[in-house]
Amino acid sequence: MFDHYPKWSQEFARKYLSRTINQFILHGNVHDLVPLKEENGTKFNRLKSFLADEFFGARDFVIFYDRASGIYFRDKESQADFNQAIAGRDSLVGTEYAQKMPKDPVRVMSLLEQYFRLRLDQKKSVGLIIDYAETIVPMSDAASIGNEDRTSLVYLSRWAHDPMFLASDFTTVLITENLADLNKTLVQNPYTTDIKINIPGENDRLKFIQFETEKDSWEDLSEVKPEIVAQQTAGLNLVNIRSVLSNARENKEKITFEGLSEAKKELIEAEAYGLLEFVETHYTLDNVAGHKQVKSHLRQAVKALKAGRQDVMPMGYLVCGPVGTGKTFLVTCFASEVGIPMVKLKNFRSQWQGVTEGNLEKILSLLKAMAPVAVMIDEADAYLGDRDASGDSGVSSRVFSQIATFMSDTANRGRIVWFLMTARPDLMPVDLKRQGRAEEHLALFPPHTEEERVELFEAMAKKTGLTLSEEYIPKLIEKGEKTFSGADMEAALTRAKFRAASANEEAVTPEILDAALADFLPPTYPEEVELQTLSAVIECTSKELLPERYRDMDRDDILSTIEELKFRVG
Template sequence: MQQYPNWAQLFARKYLSKTLNHFTLHGNIRDLVLTREEEEERTAFSRFTRFLGDELFAPRDVVIMYDRAGGIYFRDEQSRADFYRALPSPYANAAGQPAEPLPKLPVSVLPLLEKYFRLRLEEGKSVACIIDYAETIIPNADNSSAAAEDRNALVNLLKWMQDPIFLAADFTVVLLAENLADLNRNLVQSPYNAAIKVGLPDMADRRTFIQHFFDYSVDRIRAHSNPSPEVLAQQTAGLSFIQLRSLLAHAVENKEKLTFETLVAKKKELIEAEAHDLLEFVNTAFTLDHVAGHRQVKKHLRSASQALQHGRGDVLPMGWLVCGPVGTGKTFLVSCFAGEVGVPMVKLKNFRSQWQGVTEGNLEKILTLLEAMAPVAVMIDEADAYLGDRAASGDSGVSSRVFAKIASFMSNSANRGRILWFLMTARPDLMPVDLKRQGRAEEHLALFYPDTEEERIEIFEAMKRKTGLVMTKNEVPESIRLGKHTYSGADMEAALTRARFRAAAAGKQRVSLEILEETFADFIPPTYPEEIELQTLLAVKECTSRALLPDRFRHLKLDDIAERISELKMQLEGI
């Protein structure tokens, strides 16, 4: 007995319900399909359309396929011969042989197919029609602005969905599109259509493919890969079978044994290419040990890291909101957490487009990849501006739909401990409550400028290492020790770079304490005291753990904080 993928089993169940005849398959539809023969313990990998025609629709009398470029083609010679016997002139002669090339444009093809379907269904035949690249035939567009050809194609397919003769017969139409958002919404949302997502291979399927590629020989796998088959399957999360084949074939053909380093680099290259620059991997060689200051926050994140490493992702929050004034190292902290926990971290790039339907299609591809890559951490910087909100308008509702899609995905409890969200912002008040509530970014971490002498010295030493500053004596400027001014990490980095410049101008390789003192005395960082105070108080108000707050904020009353925030906002808005 053959065992089909989960999506194919779902397809079969929905078809047997006898309530619809149209199916839209989307997602990983350009990949190979794995089938298992349980009794003979065999596995096979087929092209997607071949699997549909030869396996899923094997009992059908006729299987016809169509795409806009290739036109009409057939599963087998029997289907082809039967189609031409039924064709009217001028496409076929009296003997049922081709006379003229078949049309390729939907406006001519769909009516021609409908005539053939009706003829054969009246005879009791079973028919399946597979329409590939459906987004080129019924693209996502407002019906009032869509081309006449697209509207005609949509009407034809909607008629097929609801036709009593088609519904009563053994007749099925399958539309193939990588992104569901690329298709006309009237068809996708029709109750006569079932949209089924084809996911990327899971770990067990990747392990099966790896063994199949190497003819089931573990020794052959180890001859070309340092990681074991289990680890190799685990580390290739997010890759399709075709991408995995490319990775393995590259190693075999070039006689380059796969190592962890080459595997990570190749996987990154393949996923970024697949994502079309929608995702960017965040590479970091740092851990939380490299973060200066923020002791309580680091302790909290280390606890999360340990829970994840011990397989207790179920106890982790769905996501974190990291807030604090500019220059407090929010992005660096999150990057270091990824290095600490050992999971890949990605940053969402600009997936928005001016073209209708492209933005939602890009988002669909991103979320599919994130699900397949899990466990993975997702960093969204300037989240207040990047994610928008549910009330966004002015773009035909695209922004509100994008927001709703992201919010829904973030709250999927099945991804707890698998997809870790980090939303970073200096203005958490501008973020919708929907994203900050429990079940989404439920832990709110607040970062602040160094508060104690110990923290100031720690950040000073960290910035010395980062800027490559070498002193004549290992001393700390008085302005740092005594905290005469408040410096962010970015401010301190700028000041130390300026001190190196002064030393170089004087022909010196090392920086003396005197030069440092002069530099800090002269240094005036760009300062916006009202904005910084506002961002600081917003972070205090947003923090969900009193233990993570510095002593000076820990016992402030929320009413007093809210009142001061209102005053600052009025000042900044010029009211």
């Protein structure tokens, strides 16, 4: 019966026809176009137009309300009928609402209730669509809710379970982007149900591209096929895609693979309110010095993903090791080599009630739509919080719960790959480190053998653009007379370049290099570094991935040393 409707509206229709619910919350991708299958193809309408003209097309009256526009109507008949009813009310109580409609929720709700009861008593059918519902009944705790918000909540709750409203052909639709932005009492009301509108899938994107360009010559618009454009626009909604097509049409700029990737990144970052950032690099795992076993392991994951074996991938990785060992660089290079986008979560927390959860809901919806995608969270021990966190009205514990639940969704295995990075894995909640979430624990350590030290020197020389006057490997590095992490080596080589520039030398001579390396004193926190190192050893989930010097260490001794170091470090 509803096969020509999108899935979310089929669910909407089934629930409404059960005659037990008349109040619905639509959330998610609510500012997009809605596909509607017709005999001559698929057409696309704005959500409110779809609801009013198609979904509620047979209703006698359809009314819209939002805080900025006030009350408005689907058609002139609905408006005329409402004005007639309000004029009668004005003559009775002396108001002048027929001349100037109120916009504030309290007076609007009062007017609407009187109108609804009048028309439902006459067996008329009515639909009410409230846009930007979060401005009418915003998220707030019971102690801080204002009188206006409280009154709006009472009206909406009453309409949801009033026997007269339930027995009549009446529906209230609340539209909001983030469910977390709405008052929890309303969302959890047993007489109210919420339905999520997802970002369109690849098939819907292709149909829209074909619909939008049916009068165009595709060769004039794009250098890549429509199927490739549909594939590469994962994470974008139809309005975003229309923007890409319009730019190609109006500005005569053909769509290219590179241009499409850049436009997609800009649009997704804008959709996520700047809370997501794409991480890009031209490097691959070949540019990562040392960490031989870990690189080999990650390359096996690359092969699995490229072969379509998402089922064998871990849900996520915990990458740990002392500061300066190149955790972030390694993960970025992995994403570059496997050919999937890598995004970094930026600070989504807010001081305002409910905003943090709303931001996170938006981010997680985008990640699901963008798949396959890798997600990088640096300093994860501090960033993700804890289930038992307190002191912020429960925000941190709710955020933790949202992320933990999303990470453990097995439908995302191999499609959303999590990388949680930390120098202190012992501070990470066990809930996130367990199997089914960050399943694979990788440990990185400073170079130990001569081969590793030389490899790190050569890699950092290339990265920093170090030009030597002759081929030369410093003895200090070959013999391991000083311990350098990747960050230390980069800083020391940059100083060598500085010394050469100060001496008007175009290239760094062996003497200058030796002097710079000998002079370099990295900040030393020996106990903290040892604590981070041993924590990484004890956290690693594969003996093969540990350097030989750590494989046969007694784990009880390591744990005892860690506890002693924690006490001394404080």
